[in-house]
Amino acid sequence: MQAILSMISLPVVVLALLVLNLLMFILVVAAMIRTSRMQRTLKRLFAGVRGENLEAGLLRLLDEMDEWKRKQADQQFQLNRLAQKVSSQCANMAVIRYNAFGDTGSDLSFSLALLDDAQNGVVITSIYGREESRTYAKPVEAGRSAYHLSEEELTVIKKASQKSDKTSRIS
Numbered sequence: 001m002q003a004i005l006s007m008i009s010l011p012v013v014v015l016a017l018l019v020l021n022l023l024m025f026i027l028v029v030a031a032m033i034r035t036s037r038m039q040r041t042l043k044r045l046f047a048g049v050r051g052e053n054l055e056a057g058l059l060r061l062l063d064e065m066d067e068w069k070r071k072q073a074d075q076q077f078q079l080n081r082l083a084q085k086v087s088s089q090c091a092n093m094a095v096i097r098y099n100a101f102g103d104t105g106s107d108l109s110f111s112l113a114l115l116d117d118a119q120n121g122v123v124i125t126s127i128y129g130r131e132e133s134r135t136y137a138k139p140v141e142a143g144r145s146a147y148h149l150s151e152e153e154l155t156v157i158k159k160a161s162q163k164s165d166k167t168s169r170i171s
Contacts, residue, residue: 087116087117087118088116088117088118089116090114090115090116090121090122091116091117092113092114092115092116092117092121092160092161092163093112093113093114093115093160093163094112094113094156094157094159094160094163095110095111095112095113095156096110096111096152096155096156096159097109097110098110098111098152100127100128100129101129101130108128109125109126109127109128110125110126111123111124111125111126111150111152111153111155111156112124112125112156113140113153113156113157113159113160114160115140115143115157115160115161118142119140119141119142119143119157119161120140120141120142121139121140121160122137122138122139122140123137123138123140123145123149123153123156123157124136124137124138125137125138125150125152125153138153140157143157143158143161
């Protein structure tokens, strides 16, 4: 053993120890950097927990998420109710102006159709003449009426129904 020690000179031993110390120093610095990064990550993870443990914080977040899901389901229900209500409103309308009699001036007579998406509603017709003016309202169910419909009334119902078809294709 002494023979091996006598072959190794003191400067070589010192140099080897310096290299080992430098390597150890680099490893310690790298470990400190990693620890620092991990501490910052943990601070961000536990920010706002106010002393709770991680499990309690996660359970609180899950409860909040369940509450948000319940609120979203309620809002979806409300939205569906409103969509049904809107579809039953007379949102599809059309108007045609025409000259009912040849002896009057401009197109002062008209037919107006107000229909919902199921083609239910009313058609209102006003016929203007020099001596008198008359207004008629006729109920419409599924695009038809129990009362006799004039050519203009049929046209305006068809025109309003086409608007209904376009909006139902869009949605």
